[in-house]
Amino acid sequence: MISISESAQSHFAKLLADQAEQTNIRVFVVNPGTSQAECGVSYCPEDAVEATDIRLPFNGFDAVVDAESAPFLEEAEIDFVTDKMGTQLTLKAPNAKARKLSDDASLQERVQHMLETEVNPQLANHGGQVSLVEITADGIAVLQFGGGCNGCSMIDVTLKEGIEKEMIAKFDEINGVRDITDHQSGEHSYY
DSSP: OEEEOHHHHHHHHHHHHTSOTTOEEEEEEESTTSTTOEEEEEEEOGGGOOTTOEEEEETTEEEEEOTTTGGGGTTEEEEEEEETTEEEEEEEOTTSSSOOOOTTOOHHHHHHHHIIIIIHHHHHTTTEEEEEEEEOTTSEEEEEEEETTTTOTTHHHIIIIIIIHHHHHHOTTOOEEEEOOOOSSSTTSOO
């Protein structure tokens, strides 16, 4: 699930030497599966390990991962690098913002994953997001916008020139997109 380089393992071992015995490290994701996902590492005393946690043995310590974070930490890498600026611990978790798709994922799962990993990070720059409501029998992806996208005057351009073009190019089964959001100005609008 998580690979920790030899240099990072040595770094953790040095840090843990100053902690209470049997202290491990906890690797976690805050807001997993969202565009606001953040990964972190902290000390994990033995009495803080939950029955549902996953223990990953390393050289002199365990990395402890909570069940909720686990799917979002697939293929995560922790390294301790030295460069001209000094030393730095790096954590790369390519699946933190969206779960890794299985090879047999449904069209709905693949489209939702595309929205979460490719479209929503761009929309988040403007305080917006989009989610998949359904895919109709004739291949139309029905979308619901929220946040800064609700009431935006550029929504038609975003929908047709951005999302629809990307989606049709990526998925042979998709023939178009339809927005069901009420974009009329009012109390429900973000801005």
